[in-house]
Amino acid sequence: MMSGQSKNISFDALVVGGGIAGGEAALNLATTGFKVLLVEKELSIGGKMIMLSKVFPTLDCAACITTPKVSEISRHPNITIYTSSEVGNINKIAENNFEATIIRKPRYVVIEDCTACQLCEQACPVSVPDQYQYNLVGRKAAFIPFSIASPKAAAIDIDNCILCGACEKVCPTNCIDFTQETEEIQISVKTVILATGFKLFDPLLMPRYGFGLFKNVITSMQMERELAPTRPFNTVLRPGDGKVPDKIAYVLCTGSRDASIGNPICSQICCMYSIKQSQLLMGALPMADVTIYYLNIRSFGKGFEEFYQQAKGMGVNFVKGKIGKIRETENGNGNLILRYEDINEGIVKEAEHDMVILSVGVLPNQDASGFFPKEELKLDPYKFIYQADSLISPARTSIDGVFVAGTASGPMDIPDSILSAGSASAEALSYLIQE
Template structure:
């Protein structure tokens, strides 16, 4: 085992919140380590199309922040790494153990030329396109990934060695092994983000069985420039959809799936996608089936009104079940609350606006000493006056790790986390 690396702050998670918190702290002169479990930093936001309510492109906002983070002299980033354990020895003394997974690619040498990808004979589902298309076993995660270097998915690798043969930079290295790194920090910021609700838990919506039922994240991918298809298309048969339904509260506000709370973003992202769809498919009808439209933030209600003016149809009523008809169209059954009558509507595509859930394993990193709330989000001990404070002093929470929130709220919450961390660290200096 190698020597211990030292930093001021450990930021767990390299999404928008983690980056914002890290940048704020680094700008104040603190040395920050970001640990990201994925192959690239950027979190969920980097995969989004445009963001509400301003409709500016998500990548245009994330990528500069990503590269600013990556280039900042006070910030170190470990991607494809996980924090396996954090032990608080005393105030200002946290010992963490990191696991750095092997990419089987030498990060510094890879130029991201993608020749290996061309050579690779294996195709598996591309998790960054939410399974809509395939990717190779050796792959650059996505075009605006950071670092933009390849990695080998060893579980799916056929060990043919073709990538190694074609790599012009000689950077494929199958001898890499999992690495353990010990670090010592004064403070920790948790920015582990969220996971999406798995709609197979609601069998009556037919997700996974009816291919034209997609998640909102799959639709989001269809709307970005680096999209999986050449246009917005039905995954079942490649047809251009012209009548798309949005099923809100899919996995939110639902006791039966164990998530009674509102995910806070689904209404708005669905409205946004509806607007974008009307741009991408000018002939298409978009219907949003909702319970309550929660357009509560700055400029949100105006954005909702705008979508109505554009011709998005809003129907109050939760979708009860979805059935597939012969040609792949979908029959959605719901009670139209405004008329009080049960109705069936045909759509050629249905988008499940899936909710936001707490990520797993956050507390176990801290030997279960970190308190979680009843929904498994990180508990905010003093939510009113110190919203980033957890039950452990010196450990702060940023972004959706503490509950569902949208991007502006996540950024503000990260700002709060960095301020509270900075105040804590400053206290440490004063003591010495």
């Protein structure tokens, strides 16, 4: 491992966030010949996209189109990747001159030596919920994040580790190293791209929908995992009792277009991913009924409206109405009663479903606002990164030389994130060249 002697390293660009936007921006710069440091908070790059099942409206398998990109990023000679790392601070000294502190957290595994044999996983006696499967199943404290992670190497979850040493004993390459410590690395760069992504709305903030209380109310990201090729149950089950659901409801605008929970804007992706999931469910469970409760269906992109019509044609039931409240039935069968206003008929109704998916919205990840102690990185009214010239230079932020890519500036889908990343890398390129 590089340490000690290698402090104060310089790169041309610092890209914060290794999701699809950050990765694309890093690749564009690296291909043009610039040296890039890609900093990712999680154990693997690939962001949220690598966790998805399929993507709308092409129904490409998300893993199949993300993994090669991830592979290209991770082996590019001009890209250095720090996973499990965060930005401490970034100081602008002058134009084309930024100094940053990167905090590298210990993984307790030497990535280069790990063969991902999973013996440590088998030996570890600790089981905790698996955050990469959105808590649908458990994992060990010594674990490989997920099967298509990059780097594909074990990590020790030190918060839950009981320090029994079982993993160390079985590791054939002796790559587990409990002496690793947090490192602070000083770097200098000429430009910064913020691709810090978004957060999902936490439905615990809406107790009336019963998430966390009723086991068969899950989030759309959990359903994404149930439908993914690397799915935990190998089929679609409701978590309460393992029953295959046959009357499924989607609750759109959970945490979006709702000033009462502090997010008045539309999340731009939930209509489409719910329609996509409904189509996948119709394929996986041909006998199941799927109902989507919506306010407006926003299928606005290329091929989206046709995709919506296709779902209707497949028999997905669309009901215009906002869900007021969800409760469990009293007979203990785990089914759920949805109370809603049927807008077409103008009356309040109730409907029973055996599984409910909350189509949770996109919230800002505000991490980046703390990166700059001396400059002001402005946020917009919704706490996304403010676009200083949104019509002509959408990637510009309030700090010259700092650009924004992907959902860090607002909700957007994958094609728009990729175009936004192309835009950010182009502006960064111009900034680098004109130094």
